[in-house]
Amino acid sequence: MDTAEEAFSRYDTADYLTDDERIAAYLEAVMEEAGDDPIVIAQALGTVARARNMSQLARDTGLTREGLYKALSDEGNPSFATILKVAKALGLRVAFRAA
Secondary structure (H helix, E strand, C coil): CCCCCCCCCCCCHHHHCCCHHHHHHHHHHHHHHHCCCHHHHHHHHHHHHHHHCHHHHHHHHCCCHHHHHHHCCCCCCCCHHHHHHHHHHCCCCCCCCCC
């Protein structure tokens, strides 16, 4: 009896963030779901950063690549200044509106 092996690749949201519209929709959805959880929001920025090119982002922000990976991970605790630098380098703007 011949059994065929199925290979599955690991799902990575970054693979699907291929343009600005998808990135914006993803971040909007994360903001809706995350509520006030800053870790989830930082992780989402990390996902966008991986989709865009973490090495280039490090150069654009003046931060190290390793520092960015750490700050934008589930163990990270980035400062608001770091979040603003990352957003700006990704071509994003942090905005506030009335709840």
